Amino acid sequence: MPDPRPLLPLLADARRDLTADCSRCNGLCCVLPAFAASADFAIDKPAGTPCPNLQPDSRCGIHDRLRDRGFPGCTVFDCFGAGQRVTQDVFGGADWRTDAATRAATAAVFPVMRQLTELLWYLTEATALLPAGPLHTEVTAARTRTEQLTGTGADELAALDAAAYRSEVGELLGRVSDAVRADVPGRARDRRGADLMGAALRGADLHGASLRGAYLIGADLRGADLRHADLLGADLRAADLRGADLTGALFLTQPQLTAALGDGGTTLPEWLTRPAHWSTSRSAAPPSRGRRPRRR
Structure with missing residues (x-):
């Protein structure tokens, strides 16, 4: 690997x-x-119409307050x-x-x-x-x-x-x-495209699995082992990644992380940045039941 x-x-x-x-x-x-008024956007905005927060210099007037003003969708x-x-x-x-x-x-x-x-x-x-x-x-x-x-x-x-x-x-x-x-020893089974919305996956062993295109919206992934998992296109909106290990995760992007929840205990690939809105504290360790020992 x-x-x-x-x-x-x-x-x-x-x-x-x-x-x-x-x-x-x-x-x-x-x-x-186009924006649709929702949890992601505070307003409706038709396609091709400038957002009212767009300034003449093409910068966002509330860029540093987007989440507070109801525009978390823009941050991801x-x-x-x-x-x-x-x-x-x-x-x-x-x-x-x-x-x-x-x-x-x-x-x-x-x-x-x-x-x-x-x-x-x-x-x-x-x-x-x-x-x-x-x-x-x-x-x-x-x-x-x-x-x-x-x-x-x-x-x-x-x-x-x-x-x-x-x-x-x-x-x-x-x-x-x-x-x-293929070189990941004892990797978990693939869940490509799986509907895992809101799934209880706390402490789950998903290391080396393909989660490509999986729906993980709101899933509880606290403490999950996601090392070397393929996350291309996985929907991580509001997924709870506190304490999860994403070391070496494949095809993970910054927008996916920004859409999720995490904390100081979330381990990320070194080429990605911890989102500013994540907590810096570490959550309590999840139960170890059903989780394989980590291989180094």
């Missing part, structure tokens, strides 16, 4: 262009998506750098506010670019996880192709079948996951 520690500097450098830079974007995530969104690529690279800095054509084209391009940059996030991790060999070569080629697609023009991006391309890359990432997790 790969040692996760050497991946930190490699991933940090390779993902530098996959980090949102709001200073180079025209507030696209505050304009293009990450464009993986798609915003600045669309604004600067595709449209040369043109502002949707003053150019109607740019506004319409941006609405078509941004969702596609957002999917491509997220795929680049996963493919970058996959290349770091794999040893040299045919699968690594295939992943490297897919990463290069995806990067090339992000550099095409607005018409080409709008015409791309993003869903089909995502499915193609997803199949490849599935093979990467299988290859990496």
Whole structure:
């Protein structure tokens, strides 16, 4: 099994262009998506309409108070750098506010670019996880192709079948996951796509399992063993990760963590950051019943 520690500097450098830079974007995530009044958003907002909190400089006027003001949904969104690529690279800095054509084209391009940059996030991790060999070569080629697609023009991006391309890359990432997790001793059974909403999984042994696309909304995962589990696309909204061990978790993203609950006892992959709203204290250890001893 790969040692996760050497991946930190490699991933940090390779993902530098996959980090949102709001200073180079025209507030696209505050304009293009629709908001529905809910626990995630305090208001209804139609697609293509600027959020009332968006300022003339394209910054959010309540960015440091989003959760307090009823917009936790905004805190879990990450464009993986798609915003600045669309604004600067595709449209040369043109502002949707003053150019109607740019506004319409941006609405078509941004969702596609957002999917491509997220795929680049996963493919970058996959290349770091794999040893040299045919699968690594295939992943490297897919990463290069995806990067090339992000550099095409607005018409080409709008015409791309993003869903089909995502499915193609997803199949490849599935093979990467299988290859990496094959070396995890005594790994738990896979629960890919499982409906585990609100499930009582406190202290559960899920190490090395595929939880890809699983619905873990509101699940009690306190103290769970999620080491080297595949969490690509798993819905962790309001999942309780206090005291859980996510060391080496595969394809986990910052938005997934931000949508969940955690504390100072939650162990994260070194390349991810503990969300600011998580408690810094450590919760009590869960019962050990049914949980295997941790292998080092």
